[in-house]
Amino acid sequence: MFGSNYHQEIVFAVVAMAFVLFIWGRWRFDLVALFTLLVLVLANIIPARQAFTGFSHPAVITVAAVLIIGRSLTNAGVADSINRLLSTLGHGKLTQLAALTGLTVLLSAFMNNVGALVLMMPVAIETARRAGRSPSYLLMPLAFGSLLGGLITAIGTPPNMVIATIRSDMGNAPPFGMFEFSPVGLAVAAAGFVFIVLIGWRLIPSRTSPSGALDAFSIQEYVTEIVVPNDATMAGSILGEIKNAMDADFDIIGLIRNETKHDGPSTLQTIQSGDILIIEADPEDLQELLSVTGFKIAGGDGSVTWSSNKGDLITSEAVIAPNSELEGRTPSGIDMLKRYRINLLAVSRQGERIQERLSSLRLAIGDVLLVQGTPASVKEGLRSMGVLPLIGRDIRLNRPKQQASLVISIFIVAIILTATNVISIQIAFVSAAFFMILIGSVSLREAYDSVNWPIIVLLAAMIPIEGALVSTGGSLTIANGINSIGAHGSIALTLLIILVATMILSGAVNNTAAAVIMAPIAIDVAGGMGVNIDPFLMAVAVGASAAFLTPIGHQSNTLVMGPGGYKFTDYWRVGLPLSLVVIAVSIPLIIYVWTP
Numbered sequence: 001m002f003g004s005n006y007h008q009e010i011v012f013a014v015v016a017m018a019f020v021l022f023i024w025g026r027w028r029f030d031l032v033a034l035f036t037l038l039v040l041v042l043a044n045i046i047p048a049r050q051a052f053t054g055f056s057h058p059a060v061i062t063v064a065a066v067l068i069i070g071r072s073l074t075n076a077g078v079a080d081s082i083n084r085l086l087s088t089l090g091h092g093k094l095t096q097l098a099a100l101t102g103l104t105v106l107l108s109a110f111m112n113n114v115g116a117l118v119l120m121m122p123v124a125i126e127t128a129r130r131a132g133r134s135p136s137y138l139l140m141p142l143a144f145g146s147l148l149g150g151l152i153t154a155i156g157t158p159p160n161m162v163i164a165t166i167r168s169d170m171g172n173a174p175p176f177g178m179f180e181f182s183p184v185g186l187a188v189a190a191a192g193f194v195f196i197v198l199i200g201w202r203l204i205p206s207r208t209s210p211s212g213a214l215d216a217f218s219i220q221e222y223v224t225e226i227v228v229p230n231d232a233t234m235a236g237s238i239l240g241e242i243k244n245a246m247d248a249d250f251d252i253i254g255l256i257r258n259e260t261k262h263d264g265p266s267t268l269q270t271i272q273s274g275d276i277l278i279i280e281a282d283p284e285d286l287q288e289l290l291s292v293t294g295f296k297i298a299g300g301d302g303s304v305t306w307s308s309n310k311g312d313l314i315t316s317e318a319v320i321a322p323n324s325e326l327e328g329r330t331p332s333g334i335d336m337l338k339r340y341r342i343n344l345l346a347v348s349r350q351g352e353r354i355q356e357r358l359s360s361l362r363l364a365i366g367d368v369l370l371v372q373g374t375p376a377s378v379k380e381g382l383r384s385m386g387v388l389p390l391i392g393r394d395i396r397l398n399r400p401k402q403q404a405s406l407v408i409s410i411f412i413v414a415i416i417l418t419a420t421n422v423i424s425i426q427i428a429f430v431s432a433a434f435f436m437i438l439i440g441s442v443s444l445r446e447a448y449d450s451v452n453w454p455i456i457v458l459l460a461a462m463i464p465i466e467g468a469l470v471s472t473g474g475s476l477t478i479a480n481g482i483n484s485i486g487a488h489g490s491i492a493l494t495l496l497i498i499l500v501a502t503m504i505l506s507g508a509v510n511n512t513a514a515a516v517i518m519a520p521i522a523i524d525v526a527g528g529m530g531v532n533i534d535p536f537l538m539a540v541a542v543g544a545s546a547a548f549l550t551p552i553g554h555q556s557n558t559l560v561m562g563p564g565g566y567k568f569t570d571y572w573r574v575g576l577p578l579s580l581v582v583i584a585v586s587i588p589l590i591i592y593v594w595t596p
Helices: 006-024 030-042 058-075 077-087 091-109 113-131 138-149 160-171 181-198 238-243 283-293 336-340 375-385 401-418 424-437 442-452 453-472 476-483 491-508 511-529 533-547 555-564 569-592
Strands: 221-228 251-257 260-263 277-280 296-298 314-320 343-349 368-373 388-389
Touching: 006 181, 006 442, 006 453, 006 476, 006 491, 030 453, 058 113, 058 160, 058 401, 058 442, 058 453, 091 113, 091 138, 091 368, 113 138, 113 296, 113 442, 113 555, 138 160, 138 555, 138 569, 160 277, 160 453, 160 511, 160 533, 181 533, 221 251, 221 388, 238 296, 238 401, 260 476, 296 314, 314 375, 336 343, 336 375, 368 375, 401 424, 424 442, 424 569, 453 511, 453 555, 491 511, 491 533, 491 569, 533 569
Parallel strands: none
Antiparallel strands: 221 277, 221 296, 221 343, 251 260, 251 277, 314 368, 314 388, 343 368
């Protein structure tokens, strides 16, 4: 059944299965990686004693430390300072676009790129609101800017940290230093930034929301559940009469009666008290529907909301961010009303029409929630759940200026110690995170909450898998195939193959997983050609961060899809030419900088 090197065949089969599961998307990427690891351990490919050594890998430790540092910088008031700076720039579209995208690129070079985007998104949306524009022209450039900025330093993105340490693990060379990515990464980021500001944003289709209270947003219509009270004005009417009684534009996509759900009810269906209607509408039309009919909003977890005449209640829109406790859970399982005194009113999911009841809907990254509660409960609840408010920011009053300066100083010292090779990256940034916790700029709870545990598990599980690919000769087999394709070409052709393959893989699966798989292959390709491994590792680093083609290629892309009102196909319209710019700039630079 198996060839002479059956271990290699098993690894290929299991890794191929993992790619299918990554693309399928029903299992989260960390579960896919952990499942793949366990299969290889049970198949006796990876020794049991090595199964979880990835958790002690320098790249994993560095990623966790950088995330904690990013939270501390946020607490220090970086977003507030940025917003004050941008408020002086005026309302020029290009000026706003250049300033916001440029700042995102800069921040992403020194903190996790998703963290930088989360920091900048509320600022961008507020900027668009003040200018009376939809934020759709800002959010995709910000997402792509966060990916470009990650290319500049060793800590800008997890793939860079992986590449830096794999160079030491497999290449018999010290890890890449803090700024060794900069000669290529800075030029590629600059070229990408210029393209986005001058050309790229013009390729984004205009996404404008229906008119309403939040008309600065490009959010698709919400799906809401409304209940028919006994005293409702239009209880006993048929659905057709309800539709004709007002100018509001809404769709009734479901009717729940006696716990039984009926999809697409007829316009001749009579509505009874106690019925629950599943409505798709924008906020303004929903408000008109409630006013005319006397119906009331039912909470997303199945409860009835507070009365809308309470003056101390507010509604807020928020997007589910990576590492949120809501991801993959249902409103009924979370019970927001009981735990946080927040009522989930509605959910918007871009590119997909929601058919099921909100109480049983599994929430995902990028979903936009409409919630209701007191200002204090909304603010604290969204923070606790890891959900990003789309209007307003968490402004901390009475923040000591001395502490903010101290946090930034600790971070700068860590960068200097790393750049001068006094201590390793992981020791420098773990020390920085420790001292930030010590001075109180980030609490222990916030520190643990800020760590993106799915990314940590993914990395820790993929590192032994990468070892299995090498130890069984799998990476060498793939490398020989790549070398045979580029045998009659130059090193530029082989670098192009490596970069494009990594880029495509990053668009289909998690970019960190792509880097872990492609790095040993790139090293074996270099070995087969008898050349330096560094240019090939740099090609993998660039390809892993150039995940511009789909909303699922990187969490930054997913995060802006709902708030920006984007469709799946909007990404490649900007991402494809941007990818070509990255390729055109990076290949000559990699050869110039890294080829002896």
